[in-house]
Amino acid sequence: MIKRVIFRTRLLPYLLVAPQIAITLVFFIWPAAQAVKQSVFIEGPFGGNAQFVWLENFTALFTDPNYLHSVRVTVVFSTAVTFFGLAISLVLAVMADRVIRGASLYKAFLVWPYAVAPAVAGVLWGFMFNPSVGIFSYLLNRFGYEWNYVLNGGQALFLVIAAATWNQISYNFLFFLAGLQSIPKSLIEAAAIDGAGPGRRFWTIILPLLSPTAFFLLVVNVVHAFFQTFGIIHAVTQGGPAKATEILVFKVYNDGFRGLDLGGSAAQSVVLMAIVIGLTVIQFRYIERRVHY
Amino acid sequence: MVENRPWLTFAAHAVLVLGLLVVAFPVYMTFVASTHDQATMLSGPAPLLPGRYFAENYSTVLFSGLGASSSAPPVALMMFNSLIMALAIALGKIAISIIAAYAVVYFKFPFRMTFFWMIFITLMLPVEVRILPTYEVVANLGLLNSYAGLTIPLIASATATFLFRQFFLSVPDELTEAARIDGAGPLRFFRDVLLPLSRTSIAALFVIQFIYGWNQYLWPLLVTTNEDYYTVVMGISRMVNVVDAAAKWNLVMAVTLLAMIPPVVVVVFMQRQFVKGLVETEK
Numbered sequence: 001m002i003k004r005v006i007f008r009t010r011l012l013p014y015l016l017v018a019p020q021i022a023i024t025l026v027f028f029i030w031p032a033a034q035a036v037k038q039s040v041f042i043e044g045p046f047g048g049n050a051q052f053v054w055l056e057n058f059t060a061l062f063t064d065p066n067y068l069h070s071v072r073v074t075v076v077f078s079t080a081v082t083f084f085g086l087a088i089s090l091v092l093a094v095m096a097d098r099v100i101r102g103a104s105l106y107k108a109f110l111v112w113p114y115a116v117a118p119a120v121a122g123v124l125w126g127f128m129f130n131p132s133v134g135i136f137s138y139l140l141n142r143f144g145y146e147w148n149y150v151l152n153g154g155q156a157l158f159l160v161i162a163a164a165t166w167n168q169i170s171y172n173f174l175f176f177l178a179g180l181q182s183i184p185k186s187l188i189e190a191a192a193i194d195g196a197g198p199g200r201r202f203w204t205i206i207l208p209l210l211s212p213t214a215f216f217l218l219v220v221n222v223v224h225a226f227f228q229t230f231g232i233i234h235a236v237t238q239g240g241p242a243k244a245t246e247i248l249v250f251k252v253y254n255d256g257f258r259g260l261d262l263g264g265s266a267a268q269s270v271v272l273m274a275i276v277i278g279l280t281v282i283q284f285r286y287i288e289r290r291v292h293y
Numbered sequence: 294m295v296e297n298r299p300w301l302t303f304a305a306h307a308v309l310v311l312g313l314l315v316v317a318f319p320v321y322m323t324f325v326a327s328t329h330d331q332a333t334m335l336s337g338p339a340p341l342l343p344g345r346y347f348a349e350n351y352s353t354v355l356f357s358g359l360g361a362s363s364s365a366p367p368v369a370l371m372m373f374n375s376l377i378m379a380l381a382i383a384l385g386k387i388a389i390s391i392i393a394a395y396a397v398v399y400f401k402f403p404f405r406m407t408f409f410w411m412i413f414i415t416l417m418l419p420v421e422v423r424i425l426p427t428y429e430v431v432a433n434l435g436l437l438n439s440y441a442g443l444t445i446p447l448i449a450s451a452t453a454t455f456l457f458r459q460f461f462l463s464v465p466d467e468l469t470e471a472a473r474i475d476g477a478g479p480l481r482f483f484r485d486v487l488l489p490l491s492r493t494s495i496a497a498l499f500v501i502q503f504i505y506g507w508n509q510y511l512w513p514l515l516v517t518t519n520e521d522y523y524t525v526v527m528g529i530s531r532m533v534n535v536v537d538a539a540a541k542w543n544l545v546m547a548v549t550l551l552a553m554i555p556p557v558v559v560v561v562f563m564q565r566q567f568v569k570g571l572v573e574t575e576k
Contacts, residue, residue, distance in 0.1 A: 003466060006401050007479040016396035017408050019389040020449060027446040028415045031426035038426070092312045095305040106309045108564060113316055114571075115556035117508035117526045123533055123549050124319035127326065127339070133542055135322060138338030169316065174568060198301060227421045231510035235530040249421045253511070256425040265425055272422040280417050 032273065038266035057267035066243065067251070067268075073157070074247040078225035080161045085168040085221055086214065092169070093176035094202065107177065114170040118163075119231030125163035126236040129155075149237070153244025156237045160245050163236065164229045171224075172217050179213035180206065219283045226275065248272060320550075327351070327547035334542045350547045368548050371525040374443075375507050376555070378524055381444040382506030383499050386453050391491065394457035395483055399469070416451040420512055428515050438519040447512060453498055456573055460494050461487065497570030500563050504556045525552040 039057050061067050096106050113121070128134050131148045140147040149155040183206060191201045230249045233239060239246035239254060246254070252272065256265030322339060329344035358367040396402075397409050420427065427446060436442030464487065472482045513527040523531075529552055532545050560567050 003399055003462075003469065006399055007482075009400065009479055010402075012479055013396040013400035013402045013405070016392040016400075020393035020412060020454065021408055023389070023445065023449040024411055024415050027427055027430060028418050028423075028449060029411065031423045031430055032418050034426035034429070035423050088312075092309060095308045095312075098305045099302060099309065102306075106313065108561065109313050110316060111564065111567070112557045112560050115504050115508075115560040116553045117510060117556075119510045119526055119530055120508075120549055120553050121319075123529055123545075124323055126533070127542065127546060127549075128319055128322055130542075133326075133334055133337075133339050135339050135341070166316065166319065171571070174571060178568075178572065198298070227419050230421055231508075231526075231530075234510070234514070235533060252422070253424060257515070262425070269422050269425070273418065276419065276422060277417045 035266045035269040035273070038262055039270045042263045057263040058271075061264060061267050061271070069243060070246050070248055070251045073243075073245065074226065077157065077161060077164075077229075077245070077247055078222055081164045081168065081225040081229070082218065082221040084161070084165045085172055086217060088165070089169045089172035090176050090214075093173050093180055094206070096173075096177055097180040107174075110173050111170045113167055114174075116167060117231060118167055118229055119235040121163045121167040122160065122232035122234075122236040125159055125166065129159050149241075151241055153241050156241060156245050160229070160232050160236055163232050164225060167232070168221060168224060172221065175213055175217055176210070179210050183209050216283070219279055223276070223279050223283075226279075227272075320553075323546045323550050326543055327550055329543050331541060331543055339542070346543065350543055351551075354544050354547045354551070366520045366523060366528075368525060368528075368551055370521070371523050371528045372551065372555070374440075374522055375524040375526065375552075377440055378443050378509065378513070379503045379506035379555075381440065382447050382509075383502035385444060385448040386450045386502050387495055387498055389448060390450055390453035391457050391488075391495070392483075394454050394461055395487065397454075398458055398461040399479065412449075412451050412454050414451075415449050420447070424511065424515065431516055437516050438522050440522070442516045443509075443513060443522065443524070444506075447506070447509065450502075453502070456494060456498060457491065459573075460491060464490060493566070493569070494573070496563070497566045497573060499570075500559055500567045501570040503559055507556045528552075 040054060041052055042057070092110065096103050096110075099106070116124075128136050129147070129149055131137050131150055137147045146152075147155060149159050187205055187209075188201055191205050196204070226247075227249055229247065230253065233245055233247060233250045234253075237245045239250050248268065249272065252265055252268045255261045255268065259265075325341060325343050326334065326339050327350055328347040329340060330346045330349075333340060333344060354368045356367050356369060393408075393412065397405060431437060431442050431446060434442075436445070468486055469482065472486055477485065508526055509524065510527050510530075513522075513524045514530075517523055517527075525548070529545070529548055532541075532548060
C-alpha cells in the first residue's frame, strides 16, 4: 500500500491530494449526502418547509406501480442487453481466436463501436427502424409485420435493446479475445490428442477457463445496462411509449427534472446508489480472487 | 491452431464477416442518408446507395446548422465544445489523479487512508444516480452554461488514481533511493523519474478518458441551456426530437456521423493504447 522508501515532507502530500479531494467533496460526497437527506424529507417543488418523513418516500416508491413497472423494465432490458451482448461477442471472439489470417484485421473492425456514444448508437438504430424512413420498418411492413416503435411498447424496447447491445459488443469482444488468447495452447492440444473435437474442447476446457472473464464481464455489463444507457433511452424513446422503455436512471431524471418530485427522485437516487455499491463490491471481491486465479 | 479443419475455418471467417457487416451496417446507412437531399429522404424508405449531396449537406450542418426549425447551433461550434470538454476532462483527470496517487504512494501522512477511501467512493457514485443534487451544487456555484461547469464535476476519477497507484507500486524502490542519493527532492523525483516512466499509462488513460469526455450526454444536457455551450452528442438529440416535423434526416445523419468520427478515429489509430487503457482501468 505504501513504498518502503518514502519522502518526509509535511505539507506537500496535502497539496498533492487537495485538488482531487476538493472535487470529490464538492461534486460527489456532498451531493450524495444531499440525496440521502432529501430522501427522508418531503419538500414542495418551490422550496417551503421541508418535512421529515422517515422512510415514507421509500415506502411510497415501492408501492408505486409506476416504479415497480420501471424496475421490471430495467430487469428485462439489462438482462437482454447483457445476455445478447455476451453471447454474440463470445461467438465472435471464439471465431477470431480460431482464424490465423486476418485476426487483427477483424479485431480492428470490431472494436470501434465502443467509441460511439450511447445516444449516437440510439440515433443510428432509431433511424434504421424509423416508421417513416427506416429501411427495416419498410421491409417489415412490406412483409406484413406492423412495425411502429413510436406506438408499440414491445417494439420500442426491442429497439433500445438492439442499440445497447450493438454498442457493448466490442468491449466484451476485446475482453473475451484477451481471455481466450491467455488460455495455454498445451491444454487444447492435449485435449485434441485425446480425441476431443472442437465443440467438446469448447464446452469442457475453453468455457470453464474463460469463466472468470465471463463473470467479470457479466457484472460490468449489468452496470453498463443500468447506468450508461440513459443516452439511448433519452435520444430514441424518451421512456415511451406509455413508459414501456422507462428504465430506472431515466425515471430518476424524469421525476426530478420534469416532475420536480424532489423527495421521490432522491429516494430513487439512494436506491440506485445502493445497487451500484452492491455491484461494485461484487466486482472487487471477485477481482481480488481473479488476481490469484 | 490445433488441427486443420478447412470447413470450420471457413465457417469462422463467415461468422466474422457477418459480424462485421452487422456492426458496420448502421453506420453505412447513416453515411448513405447523409449524402441525399431532403426530397429523396421524404419519398419513402432510406436509399441504399450514396447520393450526390455529400459536400452540400456537410457544409450546411458544419457552418450554418439545421436552420430555423431546430434550436441547434452550427455543428462546427458544437464539435469545438465537445473537443474542449473531452480534452479538459482527459487532461484534468490525468493531472489530478497522478498527483493524488503520488501522494498516497510516496508519502506517509495523517489521514492518508481516509483520503484514499474518499477517492475510492467516487467509483460508486456515477453522475446518473446523483444528478439532481449535483446539478444544484453546480447551479449554486454559478457554473451553469460554462466550460468549467461542463468539465470540473466530471474530473474526479477513482479509476485513474487506482491505475497510477498500481503503476507507482510497481516502480522499483531503487530508483527512489538513487534519486535521493543524488539529491533530488520529491518534486524533482516526480518530474524527472516518475512522469517519464508513466508515459505509456498516461497515453492509455488519455484515450479512454477522451472517449468518455466526448461521449458525455446527460451532464451537458443538464448544465447547458445556452446554445453556445452545446456539445455535439447532446445536440443531436435536440435535433432528432424535432426532426419528424422537419424531416431533415439527411442533415441529422450527417451530424450523427460527424459526432462519432473523432472518438472512432482515436480508437482506430491508437488501438494499442486503447486496449491497454481498457484492460488496465478495469483492474
